[in-house]
Amino acid sequence: MSTPTKEPPPSRRIADALRQAIERGEYSAGDKLPSERVLAATYESARNTAREAISILEAEGLLDVWHGKGAFVRPPARMIRLGANRYSHRLRIETGLSPFRAEAQRAGKTAHVEVPDIRRVKPPADVAERLGVPASRRSVVQRVNHYFADGEPVQIGVTYIPWVIAGGTVLATDATDPQSRFNSIYGEFEQLGHRLTKVREEITARMPRPDEVAMLRIPPGVPVIQVLHTGVDQDDQPFEITRFTMRADLNGLDYWLPIED
Amino acid sequence: MSTPTKEPPPSRRIADALRQAIERGEYSAGDKLPSERVLAATYESARNTAREAISILEAEGLLDVWHGKGAFVRPPARMIRLGANRYSHRLRIETGLSPFRAEAQRAGKTAHVEVPDIRRVKPPADVAERLGVPASRRSVVQRVNHYFADGEPVQIGVTYIPWVIAGGTVLATDATDPQSRFNSIYGEFEQLGHRLTKVREEITARMPRPDEVAMLRIPPGVPVIQVLHTGVDQDDQPFEITRFTMRADLNGLDYWLPIED
DNA sequence: CAGTGGTCTAGACCACTCA
DNA sequence: GAGTGGTCTAGACCACTGT
Numbered sequence: 001m002s003t004p005t006k007e008p009p010p011s012r013r014i015a016d017a018l019r020q021a022i023e024r025g026e027y028s029a030g031d032k033l034p035s036e037r038v039l040a041a042t043y044e045s046a047r048n049t050a051r052e053a054i055s056i057l058e059a060e061g062l063l064d065v066w067h068g069k070g071a072f073v074r075p076p077a078r079m080i081r082l083g084a085n086r087y088s089h090r091l092r093i094e095t096g097l098s099p100f101r102a103e104a105q106r107a108g109k110t111a112h113v114e115v116p117d118i119r120r121v122k123p124p125a126d127v128a129e130r131l132g133v134p135a136s137r138r139s140v141v142q143r144v145n146h147y148f149a150d151g152e153p154v155q156i157g158v159t160y161i162p163w164v165i166a167g168g169t170v171l172a173t174d175a176t177d178p179q180s181r182f183n184s185i186y187g188e189f190e191q192l193g194h195r196l197t198k199v200r201e202e203i204t205a206r207m208p209r210p211d212e213v214a215m216l217r218i219p220p221g222v223p224v225i226q227v228l229h230t231g232v233d234q235d236d237q238p239f240e241i242t243r244f245t246m247r248a249d250l251n252g253l254d255y256w257l258p259i260e261d
Numbered sequence: 262m263s264t265p266t267k268e269p270p271p272s273r274r275i276a277d278a279l280r281q282a283i284e285r286g287e288y289s290a291g292d293k294l295p296s297e298r299v300l301a302a303t304y305e306s307a308r309n310t311a312r313e314a315i316s317i318l319e320a321e322g323l324l325d326v327w328h329g330k331g332a333f334v335r336p337p338a339r340m341i342r343l344g345a346n347r348y349s350h351r352l353r354i355e356t357g358l359s360p361f362r363a364e365a366q367r368a369g370k371t372a373h374v375e376v377p378d379i380r381r382v383k384p385p386a387d388v389a390e391r392l393g394v395p396a397s398r399r400s401v402v403q404r405v406n407h408y409f410a411d412g413e414p415v416q417i418g419v420t421y422i423p424w425v426i427a428g429g430t431v432l433a434t435d436a437t438d439p440q441s442r443f444n445s446i447y448g449e450f451e452q453l454g455h456r457l458t459k460v461r462e463e464i465t466a467r468m469p470r471p472d473e474v475a476m477l478r479i480p481p482g483v484p485v486i487q488v489l490h491t492g493v494d495q496d497d498q499p500f501e502i503t504r505f506t507m508r509a510d511l512n513g514l515d516y517w518l519p520i521e522d
Numbered sequence: 523c524a525g526t527g528g529t530c531t532a533g534a535c536c537a538c539t540c541a
Numbered sequence: 542g543a544g545t546g547g548t549c550t551a552g553a554c555c556a557c558t559g560t
Contacts, residue, residue, distance in 0.1 A: 009529060036545080045531085046531045047531095048531075048532090049530060059468065060468050066539085066546080067546050067547065068537070068539040068544080069539060070544090084518040084520070087518075087520050198518060198520055199517075199518050200515070200518075201515075203464060205486050206484065220320075248465060248484070255462050257459060257462065272549085298527095306549080308551090310549060328526075329558035331526060
């Protein structure tokens with residue numbers, strides 16, 4: 001008795017056939033797939049059925065579909081690899097680069113960062129808990145950062161700093177001086193007596209929200225990596241939290257972790 | 262002159278309306294949305310148009326759609342938080358738990374692990390490079406692990422161990438003894454003279470492949486987190502690599518990183 | 523059984539790209 | 542202009558869930 005595995009419907013069968021053709025290398029990165037109308041004729045189905053097949057592969061992240069042009073096999077992207085050493089004091093002093101700039105440079109990309117918004121706000125619950133500040137009052141400064149690589153937006157970072165630390169300093173008012181050798185907020189923290197000794201990074205991934213799709217210009221079938229980053233100083237006090245949201249196709253994390261006994 | 266921002270087509274408008282209703286709390290986690298036929302009538306469109314709206318939200322990971330039942334607001338899932346301390350020698354000895362079991366227990370879930378396949382193979386290129394073994398020969402043992410939490414598959418791990426280390430040992434042949442206090446392959450490595458002193462974890466995220474969807478029973482709109490894990494011993498030699506693939510809605514990473522000066 | 527989602531059809535019109 | 546994807550319609554039948 002063979003198990004009568006129900007065969008998939010036409011749209012799945014077309015999708016499977018195309019996926020296998022891609023895997024077998026019959027279509028290479030950048031190649032154009034047959035048009036929806038051609039696929040429909042080939043598989044003797046309605047155009048909508050062929051279209052459904054294409055959209056399945058698009059949601060899997062295999063295709064780039066361009067209105068008026070066609071569907072193309074998505075080429076793998078060069079990734080920025082974010083390591084923990086990007087927070088290194090020495091690296092910052094020697095290169096004069098902020099963490100993101102240093103990593104982008106290593107990936108052969110040109111980076112720039114914009115700080116479109118700085119304001120005093122009530123912190124989100126998870127941030128308040130980790131910083132040990134009240135969620136009910138405007139106890140933190142919020143700094144929004146947009147990160148670009150080769151002109152393309154690749155990350156958003158929202159930093160929260162307790163008002164008791166940032167109040168009255170440039171952290172609460174200005175982007176750091178682009179000319180400074182301390183071209184990172186960590187340079188400012190050091191001058192305020194907070195030396196970064198360890199960080200906590202809580203990582204997860206999910207599909208982007210529509211506003212993130214718009215902001216980061218995220219194509220279909222690409223998730224975001226979310227990192228909740230906590231900076232801790234020499235007195236074991238958390239003094240800064242940043243929530244990073246990054247395109248998963250352009251960013252990866254690369255950590256070396258010592259194993260305590 | 263106002264910018265005549267083109268208004269979205271009906272399917273997007275329905276999707277936006279439903280998304281906002283969910284965000285405003287008009288539908289809570291677990292609530293059932295109106296049926297496709299009802300939505301179509303409400304918005305005076307064809308059923309397919311309402312259906313398209315539902316599938317947009319499903320791809321965003323907001324809905325669970327059940328054949329014959331309806332579309333429901335997806336509730337947030339309890340996550341297993343995987344920290345680097347799961348590799349701690351002391352934790353392993355004290356609890357007698359493998360890394361995964363220890364973390365699952367902390368999340369209040371019952372864990373079990375299956376090792377469905379152990380064999381000698383040619384390593385993938387990235388693995389060969391990191392282990393310093395030839396990719397052209399069957400230079401590694403490959404161990405496939407399936408991880409379950411509360412009976413649900415949540416992770417796949419494929420471990421590669423150089424044949425020069427694993428050959429002739431239980432690493433090449435058997436699952437570790439479930440009764441042993443060293444219920445983890447790291448116990449075996451220690452007996453072979455490889456003490457884990459640090460790990461490298463290279464992290465990225467992407468949409469799952471169809472085989473991963475089937476194996477991990479991944480719902481639509483849920484990405485996977487991929488971790489390429491390298492274990493390094495007291496002599497700075499990499500002795501083991503595992504490629505983890507995990508459902509991003511059920512798993513997160515939680516690392517504490519010391520910052521070198 | 524009624525109600526729900528899953529899939530398909532055949533056709534239409536629009537919007538975009540490229541020669 | 543020809544070719545492509547984007548969207549919609551109106552209807553049909555199937556498969557699954559519940560009472």
